[in-house]
Amino acid sequence: MYTVDESAHRYFSTINSPFELIVTQGRDRIGGLRYRMTRYINDLRRYHTIVFWGDFLNNPMWGLDSYPGRRGVAGQRSTAEEWLTIYLDLKKHLPDTRIVVAGGCALGASKFLSSDEDLRTRYANFIQSADAVILRDPGSLALIQREVLNPGPHVQLGFDCASLLKPFAPSQHRGRYFAHCFHRSLRPKEAQEVVRFVEAQTGLRGIHINWLKNQWPRPTFHWRLNGQRALLRHAQFCISDIYHLSICSMNEGTPALCMSKAEKEVDSTLNESKKKLLFKMIDLERHHIEWTEATWRDELQSRLQRIPETNQDPESWSMGFTHAQQRLRTQLDHLFTPARAP
8 A cells, every 4th residue: 555655654754764665576666655675584684673564464364365476576476485484484584683563454364363273373473572563453452462372562552554644734725525435345336326425415526536546657656646635635524435545534634434334254454344443443433334225325414414513623533533643653753763752
């Protein structure tokens, strides 16, 4: 996720700490970001600290289901053993290297840990031997406390790393429109119906945000993404079924309404549970709507009625978000700039 990586670039730049962004598969440049590509432990010996920044990097659900087979360094295909070596066993190979997990997510890991004792041991060793494990949501914290015996006080609740992209500062000017993008939970016809309903209820125009699967040329990628953020910043609100778009909207100072559907279990990184957890942990459960054909209109209408007063008093919705944002920043400051940490 570009905004998550961009937040790493911003954070380490603002503390004047030398850093490199590293990937083990995919591309070596996206928009304004450049990555060092590697798949070998020896390439990592040069660093005194390795930060696993964001999401599912150390989660077996991603490492064993999604990681293998993707294009890695020099075009070769990534393997599960490669993921296990770099993302779980790194401390075993580099015992003197400081290992930090920032904004990690453990949702969905239980299924894999319960069926493979060796994997369970390797995962527990990783959690226990890491120097700091800062998790993005309470569901992940509860899972690790349940699955890993005595994880230790270095395992803490943090927040999503994308929240560090910029300081929270609501716009003083908002246009006569709302922002929207749907690409996770709702089918296209359902999403269109939602947009038409919101337009009819509010009298505002719906503006689509190009958020996922953009094919913008690399030289203009960052500029065009900033244009989408500007639309978010000056919107009355954003409505979506996308987790990180909701984060980005709130980061821009614009309230987000997020829709999800019920699910039986967490079986992919694109799960529904993380959206419900996000809004619960920032005390904004009223901004989350669990979509069903029978109830979504009434639920959404009640949320829309509160939007005008929400924008008049940003603190009425933002306090939980800014508190979580500051908690993560403080946790990282304690690790990387202890002199400036509160």
